[in-house]
Amino acid sequence: MPFLPDWAPNLHPAIVHFPIALLFAAVLVDLIALVFRRQKSWHTTAVTLFVLGALGALAAYLTGDAAADDMTIPQWAEHTLTEHSDLALWTVWFFGIYAVLRLAALGFNRERKTVPSLVLFAIGLGGLVLLFETAEHGAQMVFKHGVGVQRVMQAVTESEVPEATGLVLGENGSWTWKPADAAAWKAKVHWLEGDSSKVSSSVVRDSARGDVLALQADGGPLSFVVDQSLGNMQAELAVNLDQFQGHFEVIHHATDAKDYHFVDLNGSEARVGWVEGGAEHQMDADEWSPTGWQTYRLASDGRHFLAHSGDKIIAHGHGSPPVPGPTGLRIDGTGTILIDFFKAGPITEAEAHEHADDDHDDEHAGADHDDDHEHADADHDDDHDDNH
Numbered sequence: 001m002p003f004l005p006d007w008a009p010n011l012h013p014a015i016v017h018f019p020i021a022l023l024f025a026a027v028l029v030d031l032i033a034l035v036f037r038r039q040k041s042w043h044t045t046a047v048t049l050f051v052l053g054a055l056g057a058l059a060a061y062l063t064g065d066a067a068a069d070d071m072t073i074p075q076w077a078e079h080t081l082t083e084h085s086d087l088a089l090w091t092v093w094f095f096g097i098y099a100v101l102r103l104a105a106l107g108f109n110r111e112r113k114t115v116p117s118l119v120l121f122a123i124g125l126g127g128l129v130l131l132f133e134t135a136e137h138g139a140q141m142v143f144k145h146g147v148g149v150q151r152v153m154q155a156v157t158e159s160e161v162p163e164a165t166g167l168v169l170g171e172n173g174s175w176t177w178k179p180a181d182a183a184a185w186k187a188k189v190h191w192l193e194g195d196s197s198k199v200s201s202s203v204v205r206d207s208a209r210g211d212v213l214a215l216q217a218d219g220g221p222l223s224f225v226v227d228q229s230l231g232n233m234q235a236e237l238a239v240n241l242d243q244f245q246g247h248f249e250v251i252h253h254a255t256d257a258k259d260y261h262f263v264d265l266n267g268s269e270a271r272v273g274w275v276e277g278g279a280e281h282q283m284d285a286d287e288w289s290p291t292g293w294q295t296y297r298l299a300s301d302g303r304h305f306l307a308h309s310g311d312k313i314i315a316h317g318h319g320s321p322p323v324p325g326p327t328g329l330r331i332d333g334t335g336t337i338l339i340d341f342f343k344a345g346p347i348t349e350a351e352a353h354e355h356a357d358d359d360h361d362d363e364h365a366g367a368d369h370d371d372d373h374e375h376a377d378a379d380h381d382d383d384h385d386d387n388h
Helices: 017-035 040-068 075-107 114-144 150-155 184-188 349-387
Strands: 166-169 175-178 190-193 200-206 210-218 222-230 233-256 259-265 269-276 279-287 293-301 304-309 312-318 325-346
Touching: 017 040, 017 114, 040 075, 040 114, 075 114, 166 184, 166 222, 175 222, 190 325, 200 325, 210 233, 222 233, 259 293, 259 304, 259 325, 269 304, 269 312, 279 312
Parallel strands: none
Antiparallel strands: 166 175, 175 325, 190 222, 200 210, 210 325, 222 325, 233 259, 233 293, 233 325, 259 269, 269 279, 293 304, 304 312
């Protein structure tokens, strides 16, 4: 935007405060109108403010949606972003319908009736709770996660490359894969499609990335996943597809070769969608034809499905939340794919801790089971000695 200062990331911060102020003022004026019910001017002012506030909420939602597709989002902010987006959409619908209702009530002169005016006031007051939650999530984006703050945006542009080599499984359902062997990795993943013995791969030296995996595709589809089930999740990988022609897909929430969600990079566009019973359903697609090494990040959070490349969102779809499942790759094409690293894990800190707690409880339950077994053996030995 040419009229924005250089430090402003987008138009959303300049718009968002207007609907908040207008809608809070509308409820305040509505309270005054309850006291002076016979004076129509107060009712007219309140309704005008509600209409302007609803229009402002719509403008804030549209500018926020555009801003989200053009900004760097840190990993732990993804979940807050999707919640903020959902709350904002509900806020737009709520106050849009409410503004129409208030206009109708004003037109039919129902505003000055005691019961209708009390009911309408209570509904508008309740809407402020939704508005507050939306604003609170927006504040978290800025003040907790630093979204839109230039230093933070610059700090998260470069991905952290895993230090450990090989496939490393985490306690919270996460995993990292930094290929270090040309063939050992094949036995550590679960193959959904294709014959692993016919997959050719080697570790080669790349001038930009060092040692990377060169995976040779022969045209037939092959897919594999890491057996770590995740719900709301985020994955990240660095690949070079310059010598590959076809479909390179990051698949997630996979059940089998015919049921999974995907981000497809086919050389001309980026697509997000899902496959159910072998039938493909596309959520979103946009032109995308990069060259050289690219670091991709995808996120699946509730009904939101996003694909990033660096600090740019290249596809953003909406659909039903998938059931938890593993993450991996699907390749259908010919040529050589270079892979530097690949990692996946829970999208929120809370989910990561919850997953870790579940693992801890399972271990604790196993330990209790072993203790019970040992106590039972001891009792059996005592009984045996007594009999003798």
